[in-house]
Amino acid sequence: MVTQARPPRREDGSSVQIGALVPLTRPGWIEAGHHLLAGLELAVSDVNDAGGIGGRPLELLVRDTAADPRKAAAAVDELAGLGVAALAGEYHSVVARAAATRADALGLPYLCSSSVLDALTDQPTDWVARLSPPQSRGWRIYADFLLGAGHRRIAVAAQPSVYWAAGTRILRDYLAPRGGTVIELDMSALTPAAVCDALAAHGATALLLLVGHPEPAVPIVTAVRRDQRLAEVLIGAPAGQPEFAEWTALLGDDGAAVPFLRYLPERLTPLGARVETALRKRLAGAPSFVAYEGYDTVTVLADVLRSHGGADRARIAASWPSVAVDGTRGRIRFSRTPGISVWQWAGPPVQVVDRDPAEAEPGRFRILHSG
Template identity: 80%
Template structure:
C-alpha cells in the first residue's frame, strides 16, 4: 500500500503538484494496532494535514475512522472492508475497497456454484472474522447450505484435521491471521490424507502476497481468495503495475493499486476544492476520477455508514498449481 501511495504522490508532483505546490505524504505506521491508529490520526490532525489516507486492517481502520470523524478530519480508507467502519453515518469518511458484505457474498456464491454446500471455517476472535463468518452463515443458510465453525484459539492445526474428518465439509476457509496460524493449518491439511481433496480457501486475501508463496511453496496454490482488481487494468493501471513491479521486484498486489487510487482521488479533490477539511469532506459525492481499476465515484449504500465506491471490482482468484506466480480468475462478482 505504501508503495502505491508514494508512487502516486511522485506522479502528482511530477505533473506540477497541487496548484504549483508539492503534495506531501506524512507517514505513520499503525502497526495493526487500533490504539496506535487513533493516536496517529490525532497526531496528524495536530500537524495540520488536509486529509488522512490508507489503512489495510479493518479493525484498525475502524479506530482511525472513529477518531477522524470526531476530529472533523477527512479520511479516505484504502483497503479495509468492514461494513460498519463507523458506528454512525458520517460525512468525513469515504472508502475505496468494497464492503465485506459484498465481497464475501461473492465468495460464497463461488463456493456454492462449485458444489460446496457444507463448509468449515477455522477462525479466531475478531470482529472482522466474526462478521465474515456471519455473512457466510447467513448466505449459505438461505440456500440450504451449512457452515461449521472451529475456534483456532482452542485447536492446533493437527487437532483441526481430526475434527474435519467427520464434518462432511468439502471446503475449509481460513479466517485466521497470517502467517500464524494460517500457514501451519495449510501445511497440516495438505499433509493429511484423511482430508485429501478438501478445498482450502482464504477469502481475506492472504494468498495474494509473495510471503504466502514463499512460506508454502507448492502448497500455496489452488487456494481461492478475494482480489479487488479487474482482469484488465486501465491504461493508468497498466503503467502503475509496470512501475511498481520494477520497484518492488515482484508483482504488486491489489492493495498497491488501492494505495495509488487513494492519492489519485485526494489529489483531484485538492485541486478542485482546496485544502479546507470541510470542503474536502463535502466533495465525496462529486468525485469522478479515473483510477487504476476503473472510474471512481462515491455514493451512499444501504447499511454502509461511509461514502462508498460501489463498483470496485471483486474477483475470486487463486494461484495456478502449474505456475504459482500466475493468478487464475475463478469467479467475478
C-alpha cells in the same frame, strides 16, 4: 460529529500534506503495508511531476499502525494536529475502524484505501469515504463461488476478531437459505491437527482460513495438505492471504489452489497498465491489488485538493459525492450504500482467484469467479 477548526493556512508555498496510515511492523501484515505504501508514494510522485496541488508539492506523512487500533487513533490525533488536509490508507479493517472513528470525531477527511469491514463507523458520517468494497459484498461473492463449485458443508477456522466474526456471519446468512452449512472451528482452542480431525468428523468439503498470517494460517494449511483423509477438501482464504509472495515462500506448492478475494478487474485501465510497470520497479515484483488501492487513494485525494485546496477540511469531505476520477481499476465515484456508514465506491471490481497449481511460475493466478 464534531467539526474541527481549519488547519493553519500555508502561504509560503510549502507542501500540501496527507497523513498516511500503514502497517509496517509486526503484528501488522508488513508485506501488505509495503504494497500499500508503494502505491501511495508512487501516486504522490506522479502528482508532483504533474505540477502538484496548484503548484505546491503534495507530501505524505507516513505513520506505522503496526495493526494496533490504539496506535492508529493516536496517529490520527497527531496528524490532525500537524495540519494534514486529509488521511489515507490502512489495510487492517479493525485498525481502519479505529482511525475512521477518530477522524470522524475530529472532523478530518479520511479516504480508506484497503479495509472492508462494513461498519467502519458506528454512525453514518460525511468525513469518511472508502475505495475497497464492503465485506458483505465481497464475501457474498465468495460464497457464490463456493456454491457454484459444489460446496455445501463449509468449515471456518476462525480467531476471535470483529472482522472474522463479521465474515462468518455474512457467510452463514448467505449460505443457509441456499442449502449451505457453516461449521465454526475456534482457533483459540484448536491445534492444526485438531482442525484436521474436526474436518473429517464433520464431512466438510471446504475449509476457510479466517485467521492471521503467517500464524496460524501456514501451519493449518500444511496440516490439512498432509492429511490423506482431507485430500479432496478445498482450502480457501477470502481475506486474501495468498495474494502476497510471502505465502508462496512459506508454503511452496501447498499454497497453490487456495482461492481468495482480489479487487482487480480482468484488465487494468490505461492508467493502471502504466502504474503496474512503475510499481513492479518499486516492489521488485508483481504489485498486489493493495498497491493499486494505494495509488487510487492519492489520485482521488489529489483531484479533490486541486478543486478545493488543502485548507478547508469541511469542503474536502463535502466533495465525496462529486468525485469522478479515472483510477487504475476503473472510474471512481462515491455514493451511499444501504447498511454502509461511509461514502463508498460502489464499483470496485471483485474476483475470486487462486495461484495456479499447474504453473511453474508461482505468480500466475487463475480467475475462478467474478462479481
